Structures are given as C-alpha cells and as structure tokens.
Amino acid sequence: MTGNFFYFLTFLTLFAAIGVVASKNPVYSVLFMIMTFFALTGHYILLNAQFLAAVNFIVYMGAIMVLFLFVIMFLNMREDTEKHKPMLSKFAAVIAGGILFVVMIAALKDVDTQLANTAVFDSQIGMVENLGKVLFRDYLLPFELASVLFLAAMAGAVMLGKREPGEQNRF
C-alpha cells in the first residue's frame, strides 16, 4: 500500500516538475510547481515527517508560491508575446543539462542502497516533539545563528526596497 503511494507520488512529482519546465504559459508553470510541492508534502508524510510536511505546505505552497503567482500575474506575460530564445542559449542549456546528468549518474552509481539499520532507527524522529528537542537541545547554536541570518536578510530586503528621501515613484 505504502509502496503504491510512493510510486504514485513520485509519478506526480516528476510529471508536475516536467510541467513546470515544459509549459509555455508562466502561470501554468507556477501551478505545476504548486503541484510539485503538494506531491513532495505527500512524500514527507510517507516518511513520517509530519512537521516538515506541514511547514512545506504552509511556507512553500501557502506563502512563497502565492508571491510567485502574484508577481507573474502582475507582469501579465502571454504565450504569444514571448520572444524566442536565441539558438546559442538553447545549445548552452542542453550542454549544461547534459553535464549535470552525467555528474548525477556518476554520483549515484556508487551510492549505498542499503536500507537504514532497523535496530537503531527511530521512526518517530520526524514528529514535532522530537524534532523540537533535537533542534533546541543538540543544535541550538546553529539554529539561532540561522535565525539571525534570516533577520539580516529581511533587514537587507527592507533596506533595498525602501524609498530614499526625495526619490520619486518610478512606476
């Protein structure tokens, strides 16, 4: 049963991820991306990581993708007005993608496919209580430093977006 779920979710993830790249209309791309995140949330639930699933759901699907959709709707891009890319950039993209593919094959060739040791594996590690204990007991300093980093990034974004005194509205 779980195996079937896994294959279904994997199919959905890959289908939606290809849809993001392949669809001409940017709004469709965003909607496919939301579908990808939806399938990934399902994967987290299959892995018994409920908190990560909820956070993925709220932060990525609920907030970040809404902003993506917001910006793309404002730009109002259309299929018929989109310019064709020059041949050179298409070639460059194919070569770069091919190289990435080769690197991934090389990396995955020797990967250890043995399952986790069932004797010491804790299936409850993804529950919110356990995750909280790990984050706030074992990794307190890195966790707090990461939050400081986020604060700095937020202040930076506000500084960049702020209107200087005397500056006119450019839109």
Added chain:
Amino acid sequence: MELSLLLIKALIILAVFGVTLLIATYSTYAERKVAAFIQDRVGPNRAGPFGLAQPLADAVKLFFKEEFVPANANKFLFIAGPSLAMLTACMSSAVIPFGGTLIIGGEAIHLQAIEVNIGILYVFGIVALGVYGIMIGGWASNNKFSLLGAIRAASQNISYELAMGMSIIALLLVTGTLSMRDIAAQQGEELFGISGMNWNIFYQPLGFLIFIVCAFAETNRVPFDLPECETELIGGYHTEYSSMGMGLYLFAEYVNIFVASAVMSTLYFGGYNFPFMDQLGLPHNVVTILGTVVLFGKIFFFIFFFMWVRWTLPRFRYDQLMNLGWKILIPLSIANVILTGGAILLKQEFFQ
C-alpha cells in the same frame, strides 16, 4: 471490528461534511435575516414558513442560470478557480473536534473526523491554500478588475497570515501541543473549582483579539472585503462569474466563516467544554452530547458576530488595511509571544 471502525469514521466524516454544508447554506439565510434585523426590515419571508426555503430557492436559481465563460478567459482555470475555493473551504473542518467521546458498547468513539497531531498546522495550511481559488479565478477571467481583486486578496492574505501565525504561536506556548483534540481536552480542566472553565481566552485575550481580526481578513469579510469592493472594483475577483461559479465563491466564503468560527471556539473558547460539566453528575454520553450542542452554540454566536460586524462597520481603505496588518497587528503579536514566554518562564521559576 476493523470494518466497524472504518464505518464509524466514514459516518463521522459524512456527518461533518453534511453539517458544514448545511450550516453554510443557512448562513446565507441568516445573513439576510440578521441584516434585516439590524436595518429594521423584515428580510426574506416568502419561500416557505419564515422564508426558510430561501436558500433552496437561491440555489435552484443559481443552477438554472447560464454558465457564461468570457471569450478571452482561460477556460480551464476559469472553472478551476471556484472549484478550488470550494474544495479548500471544505477540507479544513476535518480536524476540528466536535465533541468529546461517546462510549458505546465499551468503545470510546471520538467525535472528530481525523486526528493528526499537527492539527493547527493543518488548518493553517489549508487556510493558506484558500487564496489560490480567488487568485486563479481572478486571473483567468482576463479582466482588469478581477485581476486587481485577486491581487488584493493575495496580498491581504499573506499580510494577515503572519500575525495569525504569531498569535497561534503564543497559544501553543500555553497549551504545549499542536493537536486540536488535546487543546480542546485541556480546556475541560478546572479553573477556580469550576470544571470545564479552563478556557484559553483567559490566558490569551490579546492573542484572541489578533486572531479574530486576522480571521476576518482571511475570510475576506467586511471590514476587510477589499477584494470584492464594489465601489472600486465592480465585483472584484468574481466580476465575470455567473451561475454556480459565482455561487461556489459565495458559498465558499460562508463555509470559511463556519470553519473560522469553529476554530476560534475550539482554540480559545473551550471547544465542547462548558462550565460545571463534571459537577452536574450526568452520564458521560449525555455530557458529550450537551458539549456538542454547546460547541455549536458557540459557533453560531461567532457566525452571528461575523454578520453583526458586516452590517455595522464600513470598509477599510487599502492603505489602512496594510498599516493595520503590518504596523499594528504584527508588532502586537510578537509582543504577545514574548510576554507569554516570559510569563511561562516566571511561573516555572517562582510558582512551582
């Protein structure tokens, strides 16, 4: 045993779904009656006794109207928008505990559709998804006013989600759990010797105030209904909709109001607990059924409150809405989190 358990679950899920839709249907009737009461009119009274068949008449009328799709609209997304709005609205009532346990034949049956130990986050996630229905429908209409309504809805939802999340965090500091069932059960404890009075509103009054303001904004109700502001945007995101597409948007709003009222009653007003519930000396099952009735009483009060505000207050201006969200509610909710954390720390240090 396994099959009967599944059957009971299926029954509860069906009941929750049916009750959600029924209450949403009659909210449309209640809205018009409340509006009439506040404006000293009679309200709908032609269809059936006291106009009780009015929602049915409205539904039939909407179904028989022409389902019109504008020529330049994106047909698939134009249909998908209202469907998505309705789907997300109906999903969130699944984790709300509508009562305690019924003991039948020695087995305890929880009156809750599904129990997940991250219940609040589930509700929060579904609420965050709710804006997609509006955005997709507004964009697919290919109409400037619809698009502006959709964009307003998106920015408003994101702004108020932050403050809402912060107020929930302060609540979680008090309760120490994310499960709706546990939160509801905790509030049934004793406070000053009265059982069933340990409501979170007494610990989180400021958090509740922030939460209810954000709930109004998230459900796009007056005074935060700028996405469908008639004076500026014709009809907002549903300008181009007719027939059941429009009906689904309006209906989703009422389902959202019901869910928001249920969440507020469960998180802050004791859920299915009521004062003196253990001191009455009634059998367990009777107390549970009374508790469910009391919970619906609380929910109906909040639904009435939503309507009361709608017919009393005027609409905000858009910059006022943003200022309230970002400059007042978010700092207040952060202060609330810090105060709550400090109070819990003090209690642990000195009073235990």
